[in-house]
Amino acid sequence: MNSAIPRRRLRRNREVMRMRIRGVIGISTGSKSNPGRRPVQAQSMLWRNVNNTQDTLLYNARIGSDSNALLMQGGHITWVGRAGEQGSRCSSTGQPDDARILPRNMGGRRLLPGFHDNHVHALTLGDLAGRPDLTGLDEEAIRRVVREALVAEGDTREPFLAFGWDYPGWHYPHRRVLDDISADRPIALFQFSGHGACVNTAMLKVLGIDERTPDPAGGVIVRDSDGSPTGVLRDAAANPIHQKRFFRLNMNRAGLRERFLKAFEIFNRHGITSIGDNTWLVPSVWALNRMRRRGELTCRVHSWPYGASRIAARTMALAYYDGALLRRGPWKYFLDGAFSTHTAWLCEAYENDAGNVGTPVLHGDQLSSVLGFLTRRGLSGAFHAIGDRAVKEFLDRSEATATADPDRFRLLRHRLEHVQIVQQTDIPRFAKTGVLVAAQPHAIGDMEKDIRLIGETRARQAYPYRSLLDAGAALSFGSDAPAEPTLAPLEGIHKAVNRDSNERVSVEEAIRCYTEGSAYAEGSEHWKGRLEPGFVADVVALSKDIYEVPAEAIRTIKVDETILNGRVVYSRIS
Ligand SMILES: [Zn+2]
Missing domain, CATH: 2.30.40.10 (Urease, subunit C, domain 1)
Structure with missing residues (x-):
């Protein structure tokens, strides 16, 4: 035996x-x-x-x-x-x-x-590492890559999934393009943000979507002028594909370990020793625990349940967390979608999509009821909110919920994730309510694209880090990997420091957002995020001194070594 x-x-x-x-x-x-x-x-x-x-x-x-x-x-x-x-x-x-x-x-x-990356999807990151990457490709290249991948995979009826395309590269995504590649194997190609996908007719059949299917709440089925679906699905309309993929991954014990190992290897290579992770399902927590016991957990994980599924979230609460390498995080919710898929909820319509103000997901009385539930249970929430209307809605509902006991509300440290555009009058409300801002500077960069989407005035006011810090908001940084092409914190710091805007921050502030700021966002600021006695020995060694190189050279700095808990987990030092 x-x-x-x-x-x-x-x-x-x-x-x-x-x-x-x-x-x-x-x-x-x-x-x-x-x-x-x-x-x-x-x-x-x-x-x-x-x-x-x-x-x-x-x-x-x-x-x-x-x-x-x-x-x-x-x-x-x-x-x-x-x-x-x-x-x-x-x-x-x-x-x-x-x-x-x-x-x-x-x-x-x-x-x-x-x-400390404040917001990632580790399992999906590890999963993507083994799938074709469509980042930056045009329609021709997408056809070629998908065709080659299908041939390489051989005879299978499993849905084919790939990620990374975006509109500047693929202007008019349509199921016809994918039907040409395969009429019977279901195909879903996700736009880089994960908030939209283009699928072929076979995948529409699997999803049970045709011209009579109404748009789901919080989602859009894009249609041709005759009402038939183009194959482009936005937010909630594409969620069933994500959910199936995520569920299948969670049912595969060996696959979970393999994908998490891949993700941790990427984190450590970039100097990341802590993550806020959209873990969502309990088999993932079990897998992380098995890895912890074997000494394979090379990154501290703050594991977030998915609040929209209370059963799944409650099940995650029953798993074991050691409190140091693996901890239970806030309940995750979505208030809106993304800019690039025109689903982030805005106060005024998109510049290039007249009348469309985006797609609210959790809002109104439902949001108040979620905030009431979390407050009664003493739980913290992490709320995805990209558009200024979603941000305003959250602050309105938070203020109303906090009236009874503002101090208790503040202690819960609810966080708004992304916060890419905020109305000027809403900026001081973060410090007032104690709502945290968990931002991802990797999203900054393509000003032209932002101007096309939301117009010049709003694009210039987007990602208002300087204003938020000056107004006393608790700001942390991360990447939302793999929803952005890179997760490197040095690249995020570079963008936050070098952007052509009054909203830029100093090197010191950007580093603090990536260390102490993220530690504060998960309530571990008294033992993590500083190089001081009494703090955990999580250290990154850089190839050049970030305080001495010219600001525009920050992205050329390399991570030479990453130490977690006093143990070297990545090194280029011979
Ligand atoms: Zn995310």
Whole structure:
């Protein structure tokens, strides 16, 4: 008999028992109902159990404004200072004061706290890494890539999915283009944001969509002048394809691990040590837990349930979270769609789509009822809101909900995700209500495209980071990967600092948004996001000093090493 089986069972039973005890005595480890109030000492104990690491001294480094050495013990930073000075833990040549500590020469590199991406879809990122990439392709190239991929996959009736196209490349997506490639294999090609797809006739049949099908709430079935679907589905109309894909991935235990490993490898390569993840289903949490036990979880994961499915969200609450590498995150909701698919909910119509103000998803009394539910349960929410009307709706409903107990409302740290355009009068309302802004500077960049979509005035006021910071809003940064072509934090910082707008921020502010800001957004700012004693030893080493290179060269900086919990998880240093 295989002795591993009883051990595994025992471990699972132990986890279930711990969970039950927590439920009974009311402790919710690292959840938003108890947002990380665990004292640093207790965290240390936990860490030693989770991951034993070699105590290491990093010397000949640049840390803060005048430190050059940092000591990591038991997964925590225990000392930061100058080598050789009085009270130092090492000599001027980097020799530690304890022979058990391993000295490492960092070659004068700049060290920052590990980057914390405030919003990703890790499983989808890992899944995409193995699928054809349509980023930047025109119609001809899309035809070629899809044809080749179908031939390579051989004889199967499984739906074919690929991601990444966008309108400037593929002006008139239509099912005819895909019907030419295959009349009987269902095909769905997602636009880069994930908020729209072009599908062939076979896929429309699978979805049960024809000319008589009405638009679903929060979605659009784009139609030809005769009323027949063009094959372009926006937001809720394309959701069933996402849901099926996501469900199938979650049912495949080996596939889950493989895809998460791929995603974590990408995160670590870019210096990311923490993510806010749209995890949504409990098998993914189980997979992350299995990886944690094997030492394969190389990124801290704040796992978000999907609020629109209360059963799925409640099931996720029953999973085990260790409170350090794996924590339970806010409930995720959608208030609107995306700019590029004309579904972000705006106060005034799109510039190139007269009369269309976008597609609200969760709004009105339903939104109030969700906010009331979360407040009563002491839960935090992460609300996707791109358009200024969606933002205003959320702030209106938040103020109304907060009236009874504004302090309690503030403590929950509800977050608005993306917030790409905000009316000037709404900017001070974030600090007033305590609603956080979780932004993704990767979305900045194509001003021409934004002007085409929302006109010059609004495009110039979009992504108002400077105004939000000046108004005292809590701002954090991330990528929304894989909905943007890159997730590199250094690229995000580059864009936030170098944009041609009064809304640009300083290098220091952008770094803070990517570290402390994201830690604050998940309630872990007292133990993560800074290179200081008592904080976890999550560190990134850069090839050039980000504070010294000219701002326009930030994107040329490379991540040389990523350290999680005192352990090197990625390195280019020989
Ligand atoms: Zn997202």
